[in-house]
Amino acid sequence: MQEARHAVAWHEDAPNPSDHVVPLDAPLPASVDWIVIGGGFSGLSAARRAAERGARVLLLEKGALRDGASSRNGGMAHVGFGASTRSIIDRFGTDGAREWFDLSRAAVRRIADLAGRGEASLLTSTGIDAQWNGTGHVELTHAERGVPGLHAEAELRESLGLPVRLLDRGEVQRLTNSDSFAGGLAVTEGGGVQPARLQAAMAAATRAAGVEIREQTPATGIIPIAGGYEVRTPRGSIRTQHIFGGVNGYADRLFPALRRRAIPVGSYMIATEPLAPELLAQVSGNGEMRFDTRNFLSYWRPTPDGRIAFGGRTSFWPDSLPRIARTLAARMRQIHPQLASTKVTHAWGGRLSFAFDRLPRITRLDGVTHLSGCAGSGVALMTLLAEQTIDWELGGDPPLPARIGWPPVPVPYEGIPWFLPIAGIGFALEDWWNERR
Ligand SMILES: Cc1cc2nc3c(=O)[nH]c(=O)nc-3n(C[C@H](O)[C@H](O)[C@H](O)COP(=O)(O)OP(=O)(O)OC[C@H]3O[C@@H](n4cnc5c(N)ncnc54)[C@H](O)[C@@H]3O)c2cc1C
Secondary structure, three states: OOOOEEOOHHHHHOOOHHHHOOOOOOOOOOEEEEEEEOOOHHHHHHHHHHHHOOOOEEEEOOOOHHHOHHHOOOOEEOOOOOOOHHHHHHHHHHHHHHHHHHHHHHHHHHHHHHHOOOOOOHHHHHOOOOOOEOOOEEEEEOOHHHHHHHHHHHHHHHHOOOOOEEEOHHHHHHHHOOOOOOEEEEEOOOEEOOHHHHHHHHHHHHHHOOOEEEOOOOOOEEEEEOOEEEEEEOOEEEEEEEEEEOOHHHOOOOOHHHHOOOEEEEEEEEEEOOOOHHHHHHHHOOOOEEEEOOOOOEEEEEOOOOOEEEEEOOOOOOOOHHHHHHHHHHHHHHHOHHHOOOOEEEEEEEEEEEOOOOOOEEEEEOOEEEEEOEHHHHHHHHHHHHHHHHHHHOOOOOOHHHOOOOOOOOOOOOOOOOOHHHHHHHHHHHHHHHOOO
16 A cells, blocks of 8 residues: 555645744744734634734744644534543533533534634635534444443433434444444534634634734743743743643643643544545535544544545554554545545644543643643634633633643653553453444
8 A cells, every 4th residue: 555645634725824924033022911822723712812802912833833733633623522421410410511511512603603604704804714514423333332322422412402313223324334333423513624724714813813923933931020921932032911821732841730730642644535526425424524432533524625534543652653544544444445445645643632531621820821631622612712711811701611620630740641551451442342242
């Protein structure tokens, strides 16, 4: 098999968000109201909100805007969290859980508005189409033993007022044209975006709101001073009143307190060559987002330019991208033997982060208000939560993820998650056990 290129397929069909940054040689401002660290969905949304509320805002991105997870993900905007529905209900009760899911639904609606084609969309304000498709998603179980779990999950979600539809083996087979699944759960809310286009549109809108966006300018030091902070960068220091941290899975040594709480994890994707329209229609149903229920999950979808993008986690041990890409391609072809001779042209990875309980967090640590830990739900959640974070800092109510504490990971840990490979053995065993015959 020809090796896939190490390249992000989304990038090749999107304008570059770097078109909206200030040239490297322009001097930095001496002082601003807000410094936003990180140029992904969180940072861009926070910066835009603060600027729209009248603040002078400087956004610092360590590398290029496209280096983080925001232009590399599956583009799936779905209702839900990394934490299971059961665990959320057990912890917060039914009313509390409803509040969490209301937040998630509001976040999905926010993305649909921004990435759609209406008056309030980024397409209207920037001319960049983030290619929203509101096709919902389907969660699929490989094993007959997983079907009762899906039924239980459907009941829980219905008790929270979340519309879902159970699919039996025959319905799943007809939808997916695959024999791999014993059942599914269809959710009509939500859908997908082209993430690199969404990030480019956000960068354009953020710039238009008056934010100064700087690439290749890492924040390297944060010093408390009278009335605020001095933020150090290799290009100079800036005084500021407020700091927003949108570094998620890329928290570096500048953020030791965050690194004791947020657990970074790699996720990887491949994309096929564009498919012939008949083949694409055969394997992509109604264009819905799909993922399975394994711990080592797979997620996949058609792209607006006619490919299949397929992602997943293959292990928690360090591994090479070519090997991961081969594993993902094998999984994809096991689900869809129709793609046996389709070329896999792209492979890439990125990092996301999660809290121990897999719920998102907004928390103030060492002078920085961080938004982090959205796990695999950040496409929708990060944008709305970043806006809510700014509103909170400017005197509004604390967002839901700011109202739960965030203790450090309860084992000796400083940002290198040595325990993940061990947890991974447990996850792999559970997957095997759930699918044994
Ligand atoms: C392969 C993959 C697939 C995924 N699929 C989905 C999906 O389908 N749906 C979903 O909801 N979520 C998905 N996610 C998760 C989602 O992409 C993230 O939750 C979201 O993009 C995080 O956005 P962010 O802005 O917080 O962080 P990022 O986009 O990761 O940006 C963080 C930025 O901070 C910068 N930074 C770090 N330190 C500094 C510093 N000291 N100074 C300046 N800048 C700094 C980094 O360079 C980086 O650009 C996926 C993630 C990956 C990796």
